[in-house]
Amino acid sequence: AQKITQTQPGMFVQEKEAVTLDCTYDTSDPSYGLFWYKQPSSGEMIFLIYQGSYDQQNATEGRYSLNFQKARKSANLVISASQLGDSAMYFCAMREALNTGGFKTIFGAGTRLFVKA
Amino acid sequence: AAGVIQSPRHLIKEKRETATLKCYPIPRHDTVYWYQQGPGQDPQFLISFYEKMQSDKGSIPDRFSAQQFSDYHSELNMSSLELGDSALYFCASSLAGRVGQYFGPGTRLTVT
Numbered sequence: 165a166q167k168i169t170q171t172q173p174g175m176f177v178q179e180k181e182a183v184t185l186d187c188t189y190d191t192s193d194p195s196y197g198l199f200w201y202k203q204p205s206s207g208e209m210i211f212l213i214y215q216g217s218y219d220q221q222n223a224t225e226g227r228y229s230l231n232f233q234k235a236r237k238s239a240n241l242v243i244s245a246s247q248l249g250d251s252a253m254y255f256c257a258m259r260e261a262l263n264t265g266g267f268k269t270i271f272g273a274g275t276r277l278f279v280k281a
Numbered sequence: 282a283a284g285v286i287q288s289p290r291h292l293i294k295e296k297r298e299t300a301t302l303k304c305y306p307i308p309r310h311d312t313v314y315w316y317q318q319g320p321g322q323d324p325q326f327l328i329s330f331y332e333k334m335q336s337d338k339g340s341i342p343d344r345f346s347a348q349q350f351s352d353y354h355s356e357l358n359m360s361s362l363e364l365g366d367s368a369l370y371f372c373a374s375s376l377a378g379r380v381g382q383y384f385g386p387g388t389r390l391t392v393t
């Protein structure tokens with residue numbers, strides 16, 4: 165079975181600094197996809213970034229980048245120039261294939277990020 | 282761009298009552314998923330539908346049922362509600378063969 169591990173329950177970062185949120189995963193599938201979602205206190209689940217297992221380059225989306233180290237099975241999220249609005253829960257997630265060809269998303273336990281002014 | 286719509290956004294029910302949550306996927310998306318996120322927990326997969334047929338089941342209690350209608354919207358029906366059913370319920374939609382799974386804003390169910 166696939167598994168996502170986020171070892172940092174909470175993180176603090178100073179505004180305008182960069183922060184790295186850790187994520188390791190375990191899967192036996194050669195083809196997989198990794199996601200990061202942001203969940204603010206309002207509860208919505210906001211997609212941030214995606215990395216496919218065969219992608220040669222690390223994914224980037226604005227201030228978000230994914231440090232993908234396939235051999236180590238890690239997919240850390242790097243947020244550059246942190247903003248107060250970045251304070252939220254962050255989930256690392258993996259796509260897991262379902263029997264019928266669709267997929268479900270399995271989530272890590274999350275990391276709560278606090279950005280300090 | 283149109284997103285996944287869920288209604289209601291908030292729902293308060295008493296124990297043993299029933300609740301119906303609705304999900305309207307992104308237009309042309311053919312697959313709908315339901316997730317349950319308990320307080321302080323990560324979301325857990327409940328059930329999915331592809332082209333109006335149930336495709337997979339996760340940790341969905343027998344008291345819950347769901348279906349997808351001809352217009353692709355989906356409803357999650359919850360009966361004999363228990364206090365432990367209090368959670369945020371997400372619907373997500375995707376297009377078969379595509380990577381993205383797009384989440385709705387969630388319905389926060391509180392059982393008292």
